[in-house]
Amino acid sequence: MLSLHVSHASVTAVDTPLLAIFFNAAESGAISLPATLQSLDESLHGAIARTLARRDFRGQRDETFTLVGTERGVERVMLVGLGKAPAARAAYRRAGSVAARAAAKLGAGAMHVLANEASPEQIEGVVAGIALGAWTYTDLRTPAPETERRAPLESATIIVSDSDEARDAFALGDALAAGQAVARRLGMMPSNVCTPDTFVETANGIAARQGNVAVTVMGRDDMEREGMGAFLCIAQATPQEPRLVVMEYRGAGDDDAPVVLVGKGLCFDTGGISMKPAPDMEWMKYDMSGAGGVMGAMEAISRLKPKVNVIGVIGSTTNMVSGTAVKPGDVVTASNGKTIEVINTDAEGRMVLADLLVFVKRFKPAVVLDAATLTGAIVFALGHNAVGLFGPDRDVVEEVRAAGERCGEPGWQLPVWDEYREQIKSDVADLRNTGGRPAGSITAALFLQEFVDGYPWVHLDVAGTAYSQSDLGWLPKGPTGTPVGTFVEFVRGRAR
Numbered sequence: 001m002l003s004l005h006v007s008h009a010s011v012t013a014v015d016t017p018l019l020a021i022f023f024n025a026a027e028s029g030a031i032s033l034p035a036t037l038q039s040l041d042e043s044l045h046g047a048i049a050r051t052l053a054r055r056d057f058r059g060q061r062d063e064t065f066t067l068v069g070t071e072r073g074v075e076r077v078m079l080v081g082l083g084k085a086p087a088a089r090a091a092y093r094r095a096g097s098v099a100a101r102a103a104a105k106l107g108a109g110a111m112h113v114l115a116n117e118a119s120p121e122q123i124e125g126v127v128a129g130i131a132l133g134a135w136t137y138t139d140l141r142t143p144a145p146e147t148e149r150r151a152p153l154e155s156a157t158i159i160v161s162d163s164d165e166a167r168d169a170f171a172l173g174d175a176l177a178a179g180q181a182v183a184r185r186l187g188m189m190p191s192n193v194c195t196p197d198t199f200v201e202t203a204n205g206i207a208a209r210q211g212n213v214a215v216t217v218m219g220r221d222d223m224e225r226e227g228m229g230a231f232l233c234i235a236q237a238t239p240q241e242p243r244l245v246v247m248e249y250r251g252a253g254d255d256d257a258p259v260v261l262v263g264k265g266l267c268f269d270t271g272g273i274s275m276k277p278a279p280d281m282e283w284m285k286y287d288m289s290g291a292g293g294v295m296g297a298m299e300a301i302s303r304l305k306p307k308v309n310v311i312g313v314i315g316s317t318t319n320m321v322s323g324t325a326v327k328p329g330d331v332v333t334a335s336n337g338k339t340i341e342v343i344n345t346d347a348e349g350r351m352v353l354a355d356l357l358v359f360v361k362r363f364k365p366a367v368v369l370d371a372a373t374l375t376g377a378i379v380f381a382l383g384h385n386a387v388g389l390f391g392p393d394r395d396v397v398e399e400v401r402a403a404g405e406r407c408g409e410p411g412w413q414l415p416v417w418d419e420y421r422e423q424i425k426s427d428v429a430d431l432r433n434t435g436g437r438p439a440g441s442i443t444a445a446l447f448l449q450e451f452v453d454g455y456p457w458v459h460l461d462v463a464g465t466a467y468s469q470s471d472l473g474w475l476p477k478g479p480t481g482t483p484v485g486t487f488v489e490f491v492r493g494r495a496r
């Protein structure tokens with residue numbers, strides 16, 4: 001596991017196996033050596049200046065160039081490109097990730113990152129990026145023999161200017177990294193390892209480490225008492241105890257209305273009786289990414305301690321095929337009394353979320369954000385590059401979008417017009433749980449909206465963005481950490 005450190009050392013005074021330095025792409029011709037690197041370059045007999053003059057390294061996005069350093073002091077130097085639009089936090093995050101992955105491949109074990117001229121946003125980005133790129137999940141693998149193993153990247157030290165802003169930016173990036181690690185770990189765990197009880201253990205772990213989070217856990221009996229017929233009809237196919245976990249962080253006064261984060265936690269989604277086809281079904285271990293995002297956000301928030309109340313709520317079970325499974329056509333009653341005709345048992349996430357959205361009304365929320373890997377249709381609409389954003393209140397949706405943009409988790413709003421509601425009308429019940437193929441993500445959001453009452457609400461469909469099915473170079477294959485950044489940025493925005 002990577003540990004992150006901050007230092008104000010001068011670049012000529014550090015001892016490190018690897019020093020990473022960021023460069024903007026040259027507008028034209030060669031990059032010139034910055035004056036601040038003059039003395040480092042002298043110790044390398046001008047190797048950096050020569051590399052730049054020869055244009056072996058051009059500062060392009062995702063580009064790295066590694067030079068041999070000195071025997072002691074800086075043992076290796078890695079030049080890392082930021083590309084042509086380098087000012088943004090996202091560009092630094094991407095470059096940080098590329099640098100960490102390259103360092104891990106080298107087996108450097110530890111690295112320093114020169115960011116003494118970076119802005120606070122850029123420092124946040126670098127720190128989050130380093131953690132993003134260095135992250136691995138090796139729990140289920142036999143370690144390679146000692147003789148063949150390259151040292152995993154265990155420590156990264158960010159060199160920043162000696163200022164409060166720089167230190168705060170580092171702390172923010174560090175907290176975000178810890179939160180994303182929680183979410184990504186849960187995502188990567190297969191469903192025989194990550195069960196609903198794993199969310200209970202994770203919540204208790206955060207509470208024990210940080211001491212400022214209160215955890216409440218509900219099981220099947222408690223949910224029955226609450227009349228959560230929508231959630232429970234999905235959980236009735238599995239002997240696993242379904243879990244509803246509440247994590248309460250109080251950073252403001254008791255009267256301050258909380259930000260409530262809600263997450264879909266399907267440890268696996270077979271589709272139920274409306275079963276999914278076999279190819280790619282294994283990816284459905286990621287169907288808990290909304291809940292993982294809530295856990296990760298609570299980890300980060302409990303470290304950052306913003307002056308705002310935040311409550312995380314997750315609902316977790318496994319959508320299975322069994323003799324007790326809910327069947328297409330069955331009608332169940334949710335905890336707000338609405339009846340639902342289950343047209344397709346694979347539309348299970350909205351069933352779980354329905355009761356969670358009713359449940360959170362008791363907290364008198366200032367706003368509720370829910371995140372879910374809710375629909376395959378969002379991948380058709382927005383691909384893997386944007387979170388789908390939904391909600392009746394434009395301003396709050398915009399607040400979430402802006403938060404996502406700041407942290408490199410872009411989102412885009414889709415409409416929730418009344419006209420689409422026709423598609424979820426049922427012949428026998430108040431609602432049906434699917435609206436057919438057209439606008440599948442929108443009708444899913446409109447279904448959720450039926451259970452929202454008395455608070456502003458935004459729904460985040462993260463089915464296309466919570467995990468990556470391929471290695472994108474700057475982002476390894478697997479869980480991405482989305483939507484932890486959006487949640488944390490949103491909460492920070494509310495604390496100001």
Ligand code: BES
Nearest residue numbers: 344346347348373374375376377434463
């Ligand atoms: N968990 C899936 C959505 C999903 C699909 C996430 C692909 C990630 C990748 C969800 O429970 C689901 O199965 N949705 C159905 C809804 C349909 C039956 C109305 C879908 O998208 O096909």
Ligand code: MN
Nearest residue numbers: 269346347348
């Ligand atoms: Mn499903």
Ligand code: ZN
Nearest residue numbers: 266269287349
């Ligand atoms: Zn699902």
